[in-house]
Amino acid sequence: xxxxxxxxxxxxxxxxxxxxxxxxxxxxxxxxxxxxxxxxxxxxxxxxxxxxxxxxxxxxxxxxxxxxxxxxxxxxxxxxxxxxxxxxxxxxxxxxxxxxxxxxxxxxxxxxxxxxxxxxxxxxxxxxxxxxxxxxxxxxxxxxxxxxxxxxxxxxxxxxxxxxxxxxxxxxxxxxxxxxxxxxxxxxxxxxxxxxxxxxxxxxxxxxxxxxxxxxxxxxxxxxxxxxxxxxxxxxxxxxxxxxxxxxxxxxxxxxxxxxxxxxxxxxxxxxxxxxxxxxxxxxxxxxxxxxxxxxxxxxxxxxxxxxxxxxxxxxxxxxxxxxxxxxxxxxxxxxxxxxxxxxxxxxxxxxxxxxxxxxxxxxxxxxxxxxxxxxxxxxxxxxxxxxxxxxxxxxxxxxxxxxxxxxxxxxxxxxxxxxxxxxxxxxxxxxxxxxxxxxxxxxxxxxxxxxxxxxxxxxxxxxxxxxxxxxxxxxxxxxxxxxxxxx
Numbered sequence: 333x334x335x336x337x338x339x340x341x342x343x344x345x346x347x348x349x350x351x352x353x354x355x356x357x358x359x360x361x362x363x364x365x366x367x368x369x370x371x372x373x374x375x376x377x378x379x380x381x382x383x384x385x386x387x388x389x390x391x392x393x394x395x396x397x398x399x400x401x402x403x404x405x406x407x408x409x410x411x412x413x414x415x416x417x418x419x420x421x422x423x424x425x426x427x428x429x430x431x432x433x434x435x436x437x438x439x440x441x442x443x444x445x446x447x448x449x450x451x452x453x454x455x456x457x458x459x460x461x462x463x464x465x466x467x468x469x470x471x472x473x474x475x476x477x478x479x480x481x482x483x484x485x486x487x488x489x490x491x492x493x494x495x496x497x498x499x500x501x502x503x504x505x506x507x508x509x510x511x512x513x514x515x516x517x518x519x520x521x522x523x524x525x526x527x528x529x530x531x532x533x534x535x536x537x538x539x540x541x542x543x544x545x546x547x548x549x550x551x552x553x554x555x556x557x558x559x560x561x562x563x564x565x566x567x568x569x570x571x572x573x574x575x576x577x578x579x580x581x582x583x584x585x586x587x588x589x590x591x592x593x594x595x596x597x598x599x600x601x602x603x604x605x606x607x608x609x610x611x612x613x614x615x616x617x618x619x620x621x622x623x624x625x626x627x628x629x630x631x632x633x634x635x636x637x638x639x640x641x642x643x644x645x646x647x648x649x650x651x652x653x654x655x656x657x658x659x660x661x662x663x664x665x666x667x668x669x670x671x672x673x674x675x676x677x678x679x680x681x682x683x684x685x686x687x688x689x690x691x692x693x694x695x696x697x698x699x700x701x702x703x704x705x706x707x708x709x710x711x712x713x714x715x716x717x718x719x720x721x722x723x724x725x726x727x728x729x730x731x732x733x734x735x736x737x738x739x740x741x742x743x744x745x746x747x748x749x750x751x752x753x754x755x756x757x758x759x760x761x762x763x764x765x766x767x768x769x770x771x772x773x774x775x776x777x778x779x780x781x782x783x784x785x786x787x788x789x790x791x792x793x794x795x796x797x798x799x800x801x802x803x804x805x806x807x808x809x810x811x812x813x814x815x816x817x818x819x820x
Contacts, residue, residue, distance in 0.1 A: 333700055336391065336707045338571075339655060341579065341602040342501055346709055349601065351570050357388050357395045358569035360561040360599070362578055363455070365402040366436035367417040370443045372625055372660070373615070377575045377605045379646060380654035380710075382449040384573070384603070387706050387755050398564045399452040403433040403459050404540050405532070406553045410582075412529040413520075416550070419539045429540050433457075443625055446642045448757045454564050458556040459540075465551040465559045466544050468593050469531050477592035481521040483533030483547040489526045492588055501587055501602060502580035528585055530555045554585035561598060562590060572599035579604055609659045611635060623660065637662045640669060643759045647672040650712040650756055671720070676760045678723040679752065681730050682745060687738035693725045695740040699747045706755065715751060722748050775801075779808065779815045 336349040351357050361381045364374055378399070388395050408414040422429040444451070458465075469485050472478040477492045478485050489498055493506050509526055529552040534541035541548045561572065567590070574583065583602065590598040607614070610621040623633050631639030640648075648668035652658040698721060705714035722744065728734035736744065752758050778797055785793040798808050801817070809816050 334704045334707045337709055338601050338603065339709045340600075341604050342599075344503075347601070349570075351393070352566075352568065352600065355393060357393045357571065358565035359385065359388075359395060359397050359571040359573065360557070360565055360569060361397070361399045361452075361572075362557055362574035362582070363400040363402065364436075364440050365406040365417055366433050366440060367406075367421045368436060370436075370440045370625065372623065372628065373575070373608045375443065375447055375449075375625065375645075376608055376649050376654075376658065377573075378444065378449050379447060379649055380605045381573050381603075382757060383650065383654075383712060383755065384571075384710050385450060385452075386757055387710060390750065390755050396454070396565065397452040398454045398456065398561060400557060400560050401433075401437060401455060401457040402553065402556060403430075403437075403457050405458060405551045405556060407532075410553070412522075412532065412552070416538065416540055422539060447646055448642070448759050450757070456560045456564065458551065458560070461556070461559050461563065462542055462551065464563055465555055466531070468555065468559055468589070469551075470545065471593040472530060472589065475592060475594055477588075478530060479523065480546050481523075483549060484521065484529055485531040485546055486522050486527040487530050487585070487588060487592065488523065489528070489588070490524055492592055496588070496591055498588055499584065502584050504580055504584070528552065528554060528581065530589065554582055555589055557582070558586045558589040558593075558598065561586075562595060567595040568597060569599055571601045571603060573603040573605070576604040576606055603654075605654045606657050609657060611661050612659055635662060637666065640665050644669045644672050647675075647756075647758055651716055653709075653711060653713055655709075672758070675719065675723060675752065675758075678726045679748060679760075682726045682748060685726065685729055685736065685741060687741045688735040689737065690735060691737045691740045692735045693729070693740065695725075695736070695743050695747070698722060698725070699743060702747060702751055706751075712756065715756075719748065719751060775806070775817055779817065782808070783815065 337346045338349050339346045359381070361378070364370060381397075381399075385395060385397050403418060404416065406417050408417060408420065416429075418429050418432055422432045425432060427435075441451075469478065472487065473480070473485065476488075478487050489506070490510070492498055498506050499509070506526075510524070531544060531546060531551060532549050533547055534549045538550070540550055542550060561569065572583070572586075579602075586598060590596070609615065610623060613619060613621055615622045621635060623635065627633040627636065628645060629639050629642070631637065644665065648660075648665050649658060651668060651671075698718065701721075702715055702718045705711045705718055708714070725734060725736075725744070726748075729736050778801065782794045782797040785791070785797070801808060806817055809818065
């Protein structure tokens with residue numbers, strides 16, 4: 333079997349994966365900023381790293397997977413000025429910022445569960461690590477790579493570049509970056525427009541603020557990931573991932589902050605997922621081709637002919653390599669749905685296969701091809717092609733055109749189930765429907781028990797049932813016609 337190779341954005345080539353600690357992997361992926369509903373582009377990123385996480389464990393690695401929650405410091409337009417995205421949403425919704433955070437974090441988790449995306453080992457939040465962030469800001473200042481101005485602290489990019497390489501990840505040249513920003517000189521408190529905030533002074537309108545040696549403020553967005561990744565994975569860890577839109581400036585700044593604070597390069601392998609398009613165009617509200625996760629499920633959108641299950645969408649996304657642009661269209665997903673159904677039907681057929689004394693199919697070579705595909709930078713489309721070769725073998729054996737020994741049948745079953753369920757994380761639509769049916773029946777039972785409790789004037793129990801369901805994002809609605817429920 334071939335060795336695992338990963339395309340490393342840092343070096344621009346595929347490299348053999350060599351973990352820092354044998355048989356152990358530390359992986360950090362930039363998580364969501366929880367100020368709005370998660371969108372389908374987010375799903376693709378987290379789904380891609382879910383498969384990477386699953387495959388590393390499938391290979392026998394012990395994996396510590398850290399994926400953060402950004403709940404402060406991410407300003408509008410990803411810049412150093414303007415409103416905090418969460419703070420702005422809190423004002424619009426007339427809520428406390430942490431209410432906004434909790435609401436959209438719950439929604440994010442619901443979507444991850446629906447798409448069968450495995451929870452990370454650790455899910456730290458930015459506001460839970462303010463002490464460590466303030467400490468790192470001070471370390472960067474002490475090392476001469478940051479300065480205070482007007483209650484804010486900025487990273488000195490030019491100073492850093494004198495002894496290090498700013499642009500090593502993104503391939504940007506600092507000379508070009510500087511020439512593109514010179515015209516803005518004198519318009520801010522920064523020494524150079526290229527400098528970025530690692531701590532921001534909070535103006536009177538800013539809701540989220542904390543005390544620091546430089547006055548009341550909040551951490552810079554880039555700083556948060558540097559602190560949380562190195563806290564849980566060490567100064568240098570194995571894999572850092574995220575969407576390609578984060579490569580610059582977010583990930584570039586992470587490297588600078590890590591080295592500027594006296595630490596090492598944070599990660600040995602940097603991985604980036606590519607973007608989604610809709611019918612060949614970048615998703616844009618003005619164009620009208622933005623499709624929500626709910627619309628994908630229900631089909632309630634003019635660009636969709638019908639709705640699709642989360643498993644079908646997951647399968648559709650995995651038919652494209654994580655580093656490739658993926659175009660969503662109703663016809664493309666429909667084609668994937670047919671392939672998905674064919675794959676699931678073959679797995680059912682496989683359970684009924686009978687073995688023979690010998691095999692006319694080469695299962696060992698086929699299995700090796702499946703591993704080779706995933707070892708080639710987690711190439712899920714090639715893996716899926718090989719899995720459909722497995723489908724052909726299953727159907728051929730079932731039709732009596734091929735034979736298979738008991739040992740090969742066991743190997744075929746283990747390999748198909750392992751890659752389909754454990755690695756790709758696919759769930760049959762039949763199982764999804766069964767789960768939905770069970771959920772419906774259980775909720776109806778709880779509604780009936782609550783009604784009985786109210787009839788018996790046991791209002792404490794009735795309220796307990798309602799409150800417990802609410803904590804699970806299920807709201808009960810009473811009316812004259814009875815009680816209904818809906819997910820929040």
